[in-house]
Amino acid sequence: MPARARSSWPRARAPGPPRGGTGPAAAVARPARATPSQIAPASPREIASPGLLPGNRAILRTVRDLVEMAPRATGTPGGRQAAAYVARRFRAAGLSNVHYETARSYRWTPSDWGVSVGGRRFDTRPISHSFIRGADLAGTRTLGRRGVTAPVVDIGAGSVAGRDVRGKIVLFDLKFQMPLAVIAAASEFLYDPDLQLVDPETMLTANPYMTSLKTVMQEAIDGGAVGVVGVLADYFDSNRYHNEYYGSVPMTIPGFWVTKKEGAALRHSLETSSRATIRLTAERAAATGRTVVGFLPGRSRDTILIQSHHDSQGPGAVEDGTGAAEVIALADYYGALARRPGYRKPEKTLMFATFDTHFTGYQQHNAFTRKYVLGTKSGYRLVANAAIEHVGKQAKIAADGGLRVLDQPEPRGIFENLNPLLKARLAGIIVDNDLRGTAMLNATPMQGTVGIPTDANWALLSGVPVASLIAGPIYMYDEADTLDKVDVASLRPVARAYAQLVDAMQPMPSDLIGLTPTPVSTVIRDLWFQFLGP
Ligand SMILES: [Zn+2]
Numbered sequence: 423m424p425a426r427a428r429s430s431w432p433r434a435r436a437p438g439p440p441r442g443g444t445g446p447a448a449a450v451a452r453p454a455r456a457t458p459s460q461i462a463p464a465s466p467r468e469i470a471s472p473g474l475l476p477g478n479r480a481i482l483r484t485v486r487d488l489v490e491m492a493p494r495a496t497g498t499p500g501g502r503q504a505a506a507y508v509a510r511r512f513r514a515a516g517l518s519n520v521h522y523e524t525a526r527s528y529r530w531t532p533s534d535w536g537v538s539v540g541g542r543r544f545d546t547r548p549i550s551h552s553f554i555r556g557a558d559l560a561g562t563r564t565l566g567r568r569g570v571t572a573p574v575v576d577i578g579a580g581s582v583a584g585r586d587v588r589g590k591i592v593l594f595d596l597k598f599q600m601p602l603a604v605i606a607a608a609s610e611f612l613y614d615p616d617l618q619l620v621d622p623e624t625m626l627t628a629n630p631y632m633t634s635l636k637t638v639m640q641e642a643i644d645g646g647a648v649g650v651v652g653v654l655a656d657y658f659d660s661n662r663y664h665n666e667y668y669g670s671v672p673m674t675i676p677g678f679w680v681t682k683k684e685g686a687a688l689r690h691s692l693e694t695s696s697r698a699t700i701r702l703t704a705e706r707a708a709a710t711g712r713t714v715v716g717f718l719p720g721r722s723r724d725t726i727l728i729q730s731h732h733d734s735q736g737p738g739a740v741e742d743g744t745g746a747a748e749v750i751a752l753a754d755y756y757g758a759l760a761r762r763p764g765y766r767k768p769e770k771t772l773m774f775a776t777f778d779t780h781f782t783g784y785q786q787h788n789a790f791t792r793k794y795v796l797g798t799k800s801g802y803r804l805v806a807n808a809a810i811e812h813v814g815k816q817a818k819i820a821a822d823g824g825l826r827v828l829d830q831p832e833p834r835g836i837f838e839n840l841n842p843l844l845k846a847r848l849a850g851i852i853v854d855n856d857l858r859g860t861a862m863l864n865a866t867p868m869q870g871t872v873g874i875p876t877d878a879n880w881a882l883l884s885g886v887p888v889a890s891l892i893a894g895p896i897y898m899y900d901e902a903d904t905l906d907k908v909d910v911a912s913l914r915p916v917a918r919a920y921a922q923l924v925d926a927m928q929p930m931p932s933d934l935i936g937l938t939p940t941p942v943s944t945v946i947r948d949l950w951f952q953f954l955g956p
Pocket residue numbers: 731741742745811812877
């Protein structure tokens with residue numbers, strides 16, 4: 423039995439019993455705390471040299487470096503700086519063939535915006551990536567200095583369907599559609615010694631990336647609306663909500679966000695004057711997405727990809743300064759291991775990557791998949807994708823509407839379609855690293871259907887087995903995603919967990935890493951690409 427590194431179990435204190443004294447969780451007696459070794463379903467094995475793995479503080483320093491360059495948006499100086507930084511770190515770690523994989527994406531810059539009713543101006547922010555010419559089009563659009571004045575149709579949380587919105591402004595409540603309870607249904611294994619997840623408030627909290635925006639926007643465009651105003655109904659008291667670009671619905675009309683409070687004031691004003699004036703100028707410029715890659719050669723070209731993304735729209739400390747910092751920490755670890763005397767190359771090559779274009783259309787993910795997964799000329803064969811995103815503290819909406827940050831990890835999931843042996847191993851690894859509030863989520867039914875809401879989606883859909891860690895803290899798209907939100911105590915444990923998982927994949931036959939053997943997986947992929955397409 424290898425010695426346990428106590429230092430990697432830094433979270434000494436357990437959070438209090440479930441909150442919300444009247445919910446069903448309150449009736450659940452708190453069980454005696456089992457030690458991880460009592461629960462661990464499979465022996466995870468220590469990594470080769472735990473001393474070489476960076477500690478929490480070192481990984482946090484990388485996050486801080488990345489936050490200092492923010493916003494690291496695609497095609498901006500911050501984005502270029504972040505890519506150059508990761509490349510420098512990869513080279514310093516000893517990786518070979520460090521370079522950029524590039525793809526055409528877009529930079530979107532709003533200016534001169536406003537929403538007013540009867541002369542009163544409301545505090546708004548443009549909906550990111552709205553008022554563009556089309557999916558693959560650059561250019562500047564403007565409503566002019568005077569803007570456009572039009573009647574407002576308030577659909578609340580409902581639908582545009584059946585209403586005449588032509589030439590009008592649609593006012594809607596943005597709903598976050600996927601509470602944790604829904605995601606938890608895909609759970610295969612749950613490590614939750616603090617009963618953090620059975621807290622009803624936690625279970626009903628929805629992540630901010632699966633929302634009603636696409637549907638409402640599509641309906642508004644189809645109906646001929648001139649713009650939309652979204653009330654951030656499920657959000658804390660902020661309008662600095664930087665939604666992603668949703669490629670399936672290019673937002674060709676202008677859009678604006680208001681907070682719940684400001685939305686109420688806006689609705690109040692609309693009782694006396696049913697028309698609003700909107701103003702927006704939005705510039706969309708072609709930009710080069712730069713994904714940074716580097717390699718640590720194994721004996722074969724069968725390759726395990728260790729991945730996150732470095733771009734951000736705001737400070738991006740948790741989303742995804744932490745993911746990028748974890749990838750760099752693992753590059754440092756494996757690079758240092760390779761420099762030790764007597765080092766023997768493992769079977770599989772390791773490829774490290776931090777992606778770009780996560781917020782602007784995932785063009786780089788598509789290009790990368792075409793080259794390294796579907797293509798045959800890269801010289802590498804991707805056999806697994808270990809992805810890490812969002813190592814953050816849990817946050818809830820306080821009674822006063824503000825953001826309440828808790829000193830415990832945001833509940834996290836690892837979407838995976840691994841073989842049964844690796845599933846058992848991963849469960850053991852989660853416990854061994856005390857990754858509290860973590861669920862293993864079965865991604866097999868999602869391959870070739872709905873996909874997964876993570877950076878590893880393209881790998882999954884193209885038949886590569888994945889283990890993709892993610893959390894959906896409510897502040898992740900916000901200016902509030904600052905360094906203090908990082909779940910520092912989890913940084914090294916997450917890195918160690920992923921090193922253990924990668925090590926467990928090394929001796930396995932590549933075609934059997936996934937739950938579905940690779941040849942079958944390829945058939946599913948081909949069918950999917952043929953009939954549905956990415
Ligand atoms: Zn992310």
